[in-house]
Amino acid sequence: MQPAYQLIYDKLFEHYGPQSWWPAETPFEMMIGSILVQNTNWRNVDKALIKLGPYFEPEIIDHFPIEDLAQLIRSSGFYNIKAKRIKAFMEWFRQYDYDTKRIKAINNTELRKALINIHGIGKETADVMLVYAFEKPIFVVDAYARRIFYRLGYNMPTSYDGFRKLVEKELPEELTLYNEFHALLVEHAKQFCRSKPICKECPLLDICDQRLELK
DNA sequence: ATCCTGGTTC
DNA sequence: GAACCAGGAT
Numbered sequence: 465m466q467p468a469y470q471l472i473y474d475k476l477f478e479h480y481g482p483q484s485w486w487p488a489e490t491p492f493e494m495m496i497g498s499i500l501v502q503n504t505n506w507r508n509v510d511k512a513l514i515k516l517g518p519y520f521e522p523e524i525i526d527h528f529p530i531e532d533l534a535q536l537i538r539s540s541g542f543y544n545i546k547a548k549r550i551k552a553f554m555e556w557f558r559q560y561d562y563d564t565k566r567i568k569a570i571n572n573t574e575l576r577k578a579l580i581n582i583h584g585i586g587k588e589t590a591d592v593m594l595v596y597a598f599e600k601p602i603f604v605v606d607a608y609a610r611r612i613f614y615r616l617g618y619n620m621p622t623s624y625d626g627f628r629k630l631v632e633k634e635l636p637e638e639l640t641l642y643n644e645f646h647a648l649l650v651e652h653a654k655q656f657c658r659s660k661p662i663c664k665e666c667p668l669l670d671i672c673d674q675r676l677e678l679k
Numbered sequence: 680a681t682c683c684t685g686g687t688t689c
Numbered sequence: 690g691a692a693c694c695a696g697g698a699t
Contacts (some may be wrong), residue, residue: 504686632685
């Protein structure tokens, strides 16, 4: 029998097509974006990224005054903490001469630990970086994945890693699959599975518990 | 004009 | 369990 998670993926992929994430020019931009997008939507992050544009070099960001950095990223919300988080990340990134290739050589589990160890980077942000900057196959657990799986009727673990491992257990270790899966879940949460869901014409309706509650 | 959404730290 | 914030929805 076909694993349920694979089925969800297939249906989402069929409906939305390939997402080809992350929307960033470089791994560095991707990683900064992942810190900025904590607790906000991409709109707000994009504005911040545009303001950062003229200074978007690791060396410059690393040595930028933190107050000025905070002002530039204001639109992303929580700008004071996020400025600190970016600084903490830069300190770590500097140790590798801002060279993503060098970091990529670190094995999966060690790198995940190292990222989580950076102040301001938790499991979700670490995993997003692992998938989209370092090309490691990992399932990203976020508020959208939790909401969608919950509504579908799955009894998922509350813990981050419990949730993640349960999904990973049934899926092949393919980067593209995990890259697309997270992107597809985000897209689906925005288009149909919002806080106030639009169930009519939902591509997952036939496998969703919610359909039973529709009039 | 108030309410809601969204990760991590302390 | 509170604190950190802007921007969109209601």
